Amino acid sequence: MKRRSFLLGGLASAGLRAAGGPDPGFRLADITRAAGLDFRHNSGAFGAKYLPETLGPGCAFLDFDGDGLLDILILNGSDWPGHGRGGGAGLRLYRNNGNGTFTDVTQKAGLAVPLYGMGVAVGDFNNDGFPDIYVTAVGQSRLFQNTGKGTFVDVTQKSGLGGRTGLSTSALWFDYDRDGLLDLFVCNYVQWSADHDVFCSVDGKNKSYCTPEAYHGSTCWLFRNRGNGTFEDVTAKSGIFDTSSKSLGVAMLDMGGDGWPDLFVANDTQPNKLYRNQKNGTFEDIAVQAGVAFSDDGKARAGMGVDVADFDNSGTAGIAITNFDDEMMALYHAGKNGAFVDVAGRAGISVPSRRRLGFGCCFADMNLDGHLDLVAVNGHIDETVRNIAGNHGYAQAPHLFLNDGHGGFRDVATEVGGGFATPRVGRGLAYGDIDGDGDVDLLLTTNGGPAYLYRNDVAAGAKSLRLKLRGVKSNREAIGAVVRVTTAEGTQSRMVKTGSSYLSQSELALTFGLGKRDRAERVVVQWPSGGVQEFKGVAAGRFELVEGGRLG
């Protein structure tokens, strides 16, 4: 196992800790260029200021060829019809060479498809061991089936997902009916088409990007996997249908720990939705009752990205949501009676996030101390933001909130190096261990700019337990499985999940920080099928667990 580490001693105390507080315990290195990641986002903007131009792109970590190395998928926009050169590939696939470099294999993989790409959800819907890709787009979104030979086939029409257009954003794969087959949830933003664009203006003369209020809402979609390669639209039947929604982010969670996956949908200027699984194929929105529909002052915020995780190691998952500037991020902690409480202020997240417009956000244990940290990328919608009162900047620095393990978070973006705190027009964000050193690295995309790959170098001695699950009775990727790892310090819990963040997807393998410990006392795996497995005294390292099998 390769492990990049650095000595904390002399270097750390020298000058990097000027911001106060202890050393973050890790450094980030910008390896975009070294890795050969030559991506540049094309929003297609030509002056007409079409709404979708401001939204993308998303990105994902996946192992499409099954070689155990995380590959990278980044979505792209394209020129609008009749402008520029017209068209352009809507996504790029970069294969991990295993030596720190990546190769663009889009063409070879058969993904050089013209489309205006937005987000992505990666999941093995046919349980063949190779992850398939659902790409959301402006217009018709696509499902690409992995052939297992390094190539993909567009099965949109064949699977019954064709014949519908929209401004689709985030998506996720989950098995809501627990039949062992991944179903698909797709967020739609608003009803928009270039032909019926609305004129909005800040100064009364020049067109600017419209706020979502200018457009009709659009329902999200839920597709049930029939198991024969086709999907059934159960949007109406399941109670998901809602024409008022303007959805941008979606995350799965298991409220009450009943094993049935629930959904949280972040809506822009509309109340957020918390769909509770009724265990009979339907969902009920309990967002208002649970206190997550509106901000504490009763206003529907402009929710963008969302992630759900047990950030306080309490055993129940909390919710982080990125919002518009002046709205602050939300950090919901699950209370005893099922209602959520926004603890962003108490946790020290409100004030730093007040002047930023956030998009992608992920809980990830960056320094492997056993406490989930919170990463969020920021950037404004409109480059003319300078002309608007209360200028908070178009390009904005990302947040890297370090969890102190006592309910407090501290933004250490400026302390971790690599130019991570450089202001950018951030959108997508995903994490994954690209170099197999046991910590999670970061991938972030920018609107109209490059994507950035950051290698994480944790301080020497910090160990992790990484777990990749393979379902047998459950869906093949064990999406929805919950793993609890107990050390002397407490119990961390994580769910195997797609979706989350914004338009993006992180790796499915779970990372548990053990700090300086060599082993975990107990590891409990709760499979989506309902089975539970328990292991004692698991050493730090990387494991693959097949449902019902042995660890290691």
Next chain:
Amino acid sequence: MSKLNRPSPTIRLLAGLAVTLLAVGVYSTYTFVQLGALRQLQTETIDRNRRDSLLLLRIQNGLNAVALAMRDMLDTEALAEGPQYPLAAWKPQFRRLRTDLEDALRQERRVSVRATASGQDQYLVDSFRQFWDALDRMFERSEVSEGEARTAIRLSLQARHAAISTAVARLLIQNNESEQEAQARTSQIYRGVQLNVFVFLAAMVIVIVLTSLYLVQYNRRLFHKVEEFSERRSELAQQLIGMQESAFASISRELHDDFGQILTAIGVMLQRADRKAGDLLEVREVVQATLDKVRALSRALHPVVLDEIGLEGAFDDYLPEFEKRTGIEIYYEKCGVARELDREVTIHLYRIMQEALNNVAKHSGSKSARVMLDYATEAVTLEIEDQGRGLGKITGGLGMVSMRERAGMVHGKIEFLEPESGGARVRVTIPLKDNYAG
């Protein structure tokens, strides 16, 4: 001391204080009552009204969402390509809206300050119930025929929706009106309080001014009286001293002129008969002693030397005698050019000198004293100084009073000092006639 011929102001002042306190009490009570009314108006009416308006806005928002949902249900030509969802798909959306609206309505009725008898609430509740009933019927019908259901939306639901929306708008306007009313009442209360403050302050100012004027006037009279008394007393004392001096002077003259002459004559006669009788020698000695005593008494009562040889002569005469009598050493110095002084001035200066030296002998315990007489251009100054115990308690004695009165009688100034070196110093400064006469 005799009582002032006006009564003491204490009673009047106490009465004034009582009236003032009463006024403050009445005013405070009134103000508190007014403020209480204001607070009640604000919490009871204005705050509740505002919250009610917010809830009505929330209801109006919900109605908007209902309208949008109905629009979407009728909108069969969607912008995007996709499946046509059955009308039944909207059920959860409406269920959510209904929950939200009913909650808002419940809260609104709780907060509202409308009279329950107004019937508007009942109308609103009935209208909503009819709307939800019609909605349920529409969903039922949609299972049979979507077209008919859409017609029901257009004909029944939208009309009912418009009616509810109008009713809510009417309530909002009503709230606004009652808020304006409350506003008017508030400003009326404020005006009343303002006037009260004004009246109260004016009354307070008047009371303060009157009291002050009364006290000033009273004090002025008091000072005037005191001054009068003091003058009268001083006059009396001076008259007394004057009378005493003139009495002493006439007795002294009698003693000197008459008894002196007689005794001198007897002495001469006895001298001539010297040789004849030895007994007569004894008589002559008795006569001589009597003569000396008479002379001394005469000088003591009125220093004739003053009239004969002036102040300095009198000093030269008296000081050695004093030294001999008391054993206190006297250092006598004179400054300036001697001038002829008023008779009055000389007698009083002389007497002050005598009194001061008597004090030295009686109280100071000093072995020596210094007497200084200084003629300056505009005043004559006399200083008597000793090295004794200082003034101590004797400052209020009769001797001091007579010294002060004597100085006063000739427009002079007397000072009783205690120099840092110890002892006591009496200083009399008497302006010369040219200076004070004018």
